[in-house]
Amino acid sequence: MSGKRLHAVLPRLTREGGAVADDGERTRRPPTIVDVAARAGVSPATVSRSLRGAGKVSPATRRRVLEAARALNYVTSPQASGLVTGRTGTVAVVVPFASRWYFATALAAVTDGLREAGLGVLLYHLGGAAHRDAFFEELPLARRVDAVITVSLWLDDTHKSRLQELELPIVALGARIPGLPQVAIDDEAAARTATTYLLNLGHERIAYIAGAHDDIELGFTSLGDRLGGYVAAMEEAGCSVDEDLVLSGVAGLHGGDAAMTELVSGTARPTAVLAEYDELAFGALWALRRAGIRVPADISVVGIDDHEMAAPLDLTTVRQPVADLGHAAATLILDVLRGDTRPEAATTTFPTQLIVRGSTAPPSRSRKRERATSAPAG
Amino acid sequence: MSGKRLHAVLPRLTREGGAVADDGERTRRPPTIVDVAARAGVSPATVSRSLRGAGKVSPATRRRVLEAARALNYVTSPQASGLVTGRTGTVAVVVPFASRWYFATALAAVTDGLREAGLGVLLYHLGGAAHRDAFFEELPLARRVDAVITVSLWLDDTHKSRLQELELPIVALGARIPGLPQVAIDDEAAARTATTYLLNLGHERIAYIAGAHDDIELGFTSLGDRLGGYVAAMEEAGCSVDEDLVLSGVAGLHGGDAAMTELVSGTARPTAVLAEYDELAFGALWALRRAGIRVPADISVVGIDDHEMAAPLDLTTVRQPVADLGHAAATLILDVLRGDTRPEAATTTFPTQLIVRGSTAPPSRSRKRERATSAPAG
DNA sequence: CTGAAAGCGCTTACAG
DNA sequence: CTGAAAGCGCTTACAG
Numbered sequence: 001m002s003g004k005r006l007h008a009v010l011p012r013l014t015r016e017g018g019a020v021a022d023d024g025e026r027t028r029r030p031p032t033i034v035d036v037a038a039r040a041g042v043s044p045a046t047v048s049r050s051l052r053g054a055g056k057v058s059p060a061t062r063r064r065v066l067e068a069a070r071a072l073n074y075v076t077s078p079q080a081s082g083l084v085t086g087r088t089g090t091v092a093v094v095v096p097f098a099s100r101w102y103f104a105t106a107l108a109a110v111t112d113g114l115r116e117a118g119l120g121v122l123l124y125h126l127g128g129a130a131h132r133d134a135f136f137e138e139l140p141l142a143r144r145v146d147a148v149i150t151v152s153l154w155l156d157d158t159h160k161s162r163l164q165e166l167e168l169p170i171v172a173l174g175a176r177i178p179g180l181p182q183v184a185i186d187d188e189a190a191a192r193t194a195t196t197y198l199l200n201l202g203h204e205r206i207a208y209i210a211g212a213h214d215d216i217e218l219g220f221t222s223l224g225d226r227l228g229g230y231v232a233a234m235e236e237a238g239c240s241v242d243e244d245l246v247l248s249g250v251a252g253l254h255g256g257d258a259a260m261t262e263l264v265s266g267t268a269r270p271t272a273v274l275a276e277y278d279e280l281a282f283g284a285l286w287a288l289r290r291a292g293i294r295v296p297a298d299i300s301v302v303g304i305d306d307h308e309m310a311a312p313l314d315l316t317t318v319r320q321p322v323a324d325l326g327h328a329a330a331t332l333i334l335d336v337l338r339g340d341t342r343p344e345a346a347t348t349t350f351p352t353q354l355i356v357r358g359s360t361a362p363p364s365r366s367r368k369r370e371r372a373t374s375a376p377a378g
Numbered sequence: 379m380s381g382k383r384l385h386a387v388l389p390r391l392t393r394e395g396g397a398v399a400d401d402g403e404r405t406r407r408p409p410t411i412v413d414v415a416a417r418a419g420v421s422p423a424t425v426s427r428s429l430r431g432a433g434k435v436s437p438a439t440r441r442r443v444l445e446a447a448r449a450l451n452y453v454t455s456p457q458a459s460g461l462v463t464g465r466t467g468t469v470a471v472v473v474p475f476a477s478r479w480y481f482a483t484a485l486a487a488v489t490d491g492l493r494e495a496g497l498g499v500l501l502y503h504l505g506g507a508a509h510r511d512a513f514f515e516e517l518p519l520a521r522r523v524d525a526v527i528t529v530s531l532w533l534d535d536t537h538k539s540r541l542q543e544l545e546l547p548i549v550a551l552g553a554r555i556p557g558l559p560q561v562a563i564d565d566e567a568a569a570r571t572a573t574t575y576l577l578n579l580g581h582e583r584i585a586y587i588a589g590a591h592d593d594i595e596l597g598f599t600s601l602g603d604r605l606g607g608y609v610a611a612m613e614e615a616g617c618s619v620d621e622d623l624v625l626s627g628v629a630g631l632h633g634g635d636a637a638m639t640e641l642v643s644g645t646a647r648p649t650a651v652l653a654e655y656d657e658l659a660f661g662a663l664w665a666l667r668r669a670g671i672r673v674p675a676d677i678s679v680v681g682i683d684d685h686e687m688a689a690p691l692d693l694t695t696v697r698q699p700v701a702d703l704g705h706a707a708a709t710l711i712l713d714v715l716r717g718d719t720r721p722e723a724a725t726t727t728f729p730t731q732l733i734v735r736g737s738t739a740p741p742s743r744s745r746k747r748e749r750a751t752s753a754p755a756g
Numbered sequence: 757c758t759g760a761a762a763g764c765g766c767t768t769a770c771a772g
Numbered sequence: 773c774t775g776a777a778a779g780c781g782c783t784t785a786c787a788g
Contacts, residue, residue, distance in 0.1 A: 104478070
């Protein structure tokens with residue numbers, strides 16, 4: 001609000017209404033409800049009722065109003081109507097990285113879902129840690145939206161309560177935030193499935209690559225859930241988790257590249273890798289190719305997402321239905337806004353599915369042992 | 379406005395202001411400028427001036443107002459202020475496919491650029507042809523935004539004039555729309571560069587894969603520009619354009635896959651392919667791998683974009699600085715809104731750059747001929 | 757079924 | 773430098 005906002009700098013828009021003609025058509029100023037009322041020969045109140053289909057209006061009157069509105073190209077001012085109704089017709093969608101596949105896909109689905117109800121989407125792009133802090137500090141969405149959807153945003157208690165101060169309905173998409181209604185997959189189960197699959201193939205030295213999320217600690221986020229699923233599956237199988245095989249670096253493609261490079265240059269190379277999400281896996285595949293290490297002969301790679309590029313890259317992965325999550329989040333917000341659903345009761349978990357492709361195979365060195373194990377005893 | 383909009387269905391929000399206490403803090407209702415004025419012991423007008431840093435206010439008064447505003451957690455209502463200033467503090471960004479890399483990247487950059495000026499982004503996601511028509515029919519952004527940025531949107535005259543009826547500043551990002559200020563690359567030159575590079579390698583049978591854009595005809599769009607660059611380069615080199623080698627199908631990855639599959643099953647296979655944009659090229663590479671055709675030994679592939687995945691996939695491509703385009707579009711809109719720039723004068727063209735990677739090589743069969751040609755005469 | 761009036765929360769000339 | 777008043781364009785009780 002302070003600082004050099006454009007708002008404060010802009011010259012006042014010309015509103016050369018000038019002498020408004022009898023029907024208001026000779027002026028530059030967009031027609032108002034009064035203009036429509038005049039043309040239809042009714043009061044503004046009746047125009048309002050007719051246009052919204054609210055209250056009792058005789059069909060004939062309504063028709064006349066609609067005609068006049070059309071003729072004048074009238075559009076209701078959301079600012080004016082919002083001022084009195086207290087609604088904005090807009091939902092904030094908060095995403096950390098708008099350009100990444102997961103977020104972009106979710107955003108598109110949310111937007112489509114909300115549009116069907118006539119609601120618009122105000123996009124808040126956090127980007128890095130600096131922007132995120134500024135966002136929670138300034139809360140630029142205050143008084144601008146009717147509800148908030150966060151997309152895979154990991155909120156600590158401070159951030160969460162800041163957001164809740166807005167007293168707006170909030171839905172968390174793709175992240176487990178205690179106390180908020182959410183739409184997500186079971187992240188732990190997804191990672192557990194992937195890990196168990198690798199274990200069943202005979203792998204024991206399975207690495208885990210996480211994409212760092214700024215300064216947020218792992219462990220209480222949905223990414224922590226995935227890590228937890230990996231650890232649990234490993235331990236249940238009697239495989240100890242080698243801390244040198246759990247890496248967390250930069251996010252995205254380059255993070256996966258860097259982490260994999262580090263792994264293959266280490267002393268005890270893993271035979272398989274689980275990436276927290278597919279883009280990390282793509283980076284890992286890239287690093288392996290450059291290092292001349294064969295996939296899956298030398299190392300197996302698994303991701304989570306089923307990113308659009310997973311199939312072309314022949315990546316085994318755990319599919320999550322991102323667009324469905326987005327639609328569900330939109331629907332949930334709509335229900336809450338309508339009062340059909342109490343937010344507390346509203347948490348949806350979507351199923352995931354292991355998609356086996358060519359990036360995974362039994363470990364080459366342990367093949368013998370694996371056969372021996374699976375051969376009938378005696 | 380008609381139809382079953384949520385807007386019309388929503389129950390009126392509770393505004394249990396109840397008895398407002400002397401300082402307005404005992405109520406649920408968010409504090410208004412009047413509350414701040416009361417607490418600071420000044421008039422609302424002075425609060426308004428203090429908060430916006432406009433007009434003359436004594437430093438002491440201003441400080442008191444700021445304190446009161448902070449204490450009450452006051453946030454100016456954009457609806458109320460917008461109603462009188464005529465501004466919304468919001469820009470519409472219209473994208474055909476929000477989930478695709480190019481659009482998501484541009485959107486993120488635009489959003490970041492506008493945020494610095496305190497402007498928000500209202501996202502309009504067109505999706506398919508049906509939504510696009512509805513969008514231009516209903517113009518849901520009317521009276522909701524101060525300006526419009528279209529991202530790689532190809533507008534015919536009808537759509538363009540519909541948009542212009544809004545009498546809002548418009549900037550076209552990534553698409554040449556006559557009469558609108560734009561921020562883009564030289565699409566024809568980009569395609570020409572790629573094609574010439576292939577020609578110089580010795581290719582003559584060069585195919586062109588376009589990603590269909592609904593029912594929009596090629597030829598007057600920026601994609602038409604790319605096709606034009608390809609055709610021009612071919613003809614200048616004395617290579618006739620074989621119509622069977624120019625395909626236009628579905629957009630994106632699957633479009634490239636389908637087109638390439640069609641090409642390799644044809645009678646006269648090309649030795650090289652130029653894809654209109656990288657995602658098509660990814661699909662083409664995928665199809666070639668499945669068909670057992672080697673890249674670049676059997677077929678060379680070139681794209682346009684330098685998509686994030688181009689490097690991992692070793693795709694030769696023509697890079698365009700998508701994020702820079704987005705930032706530039708934001709800056710341009712800000713200039714126009716400030717009145718610093720006349721829209722007509724504002725068109726920026728960004729440079730592109732050929733990035734040679736492993737997906738291109740001289741054609742294997744023509745190597746001999748090529749040598750013969752380039753050998754000194756006599 | 758319809759209208760007159762009040763009010764939503766601001767900003768802006770206009771006076772002082 | 774500050775305030776009282778009007779007005780931005782709507783919607784909503786309240787009367788009729």
